[in-house]
Amino acid sequence: MSNISTGRLSTIVVSVIFFAGSFGMYLWMDMMDGSPKVVSGKIVGYYVMDHSAMAIVLMIAILCAITLILALVWPYVAGNNRSDTRPAALQCPRCGGPVRKDYMACPSCTLPLLQACPGCGERLPASYNACPRCGNVIRNPHSP
Ligand SMILES: [Zn+2]
Ligand SMILES: [Zn+2]
The missing domain is CATH 1.10.287 (Helix Hairpins)
Structure with a gap:
């Protein structure tokens, strides 16, 4: 650059x-x-x-x-x-498009990046199956 x-x-x-x-x-x-x-x-x-x-x-x-x-x-x-x-630029793991760490989903390819815990509202990585803060088990549609 x-x-x-x-x-x-x-x-x-x-x-x-x-x-x-x-x-x-x-x-x-x-x-x-x-x-x-x-x-x-x-x-x-x-x-x-x-x-x-x-x-x-x-x-x-x-x-x-x-x-x-x-x-x-x-x-x-x-x-x-x-x-x-300068904060390091984050990239979408799927399409490489620019994302920020508070983005819930990639604006380019719609890949879910974060999910809100249904129990406490904590923002968690989209791959988490349970909330480490409140222990709520999340039925994660994005996990394999
Ligand atoms: Zn993307
Ligand atoms: Zn929670």
Whole structure:
């Protein structure tokens, strides 16, 4: 189940684009730095890159990489407590449809899930043949 929010997704996309752009630019500047400048087959000089500009570009790339990593691991850091407190979703044993623990029957396939004790009104699993609370024996139409 994906829980990527739009804000987090756009943060990931933007940081990937900026990281690729800035790191690519740094690699290009590093490659060009000191390489010969050739004009019509003759070396007329050498490219000299501004090393402080290269450092800034590399810094931007590192910051984008950190932003990307933070955006990727954020749900594991922040989201875990939230998912732990969420009650586990119950499923109908017959059709797998979503049910709640207070449902008397599955709303999808009508499978009886609970029965009310005729003696005390206690809600019991549909398979019980006697009420453990009041001892009332239940003529259970659902048991084999
Ligand atoms: Zn069902
Ligand atoms: Zn009872």
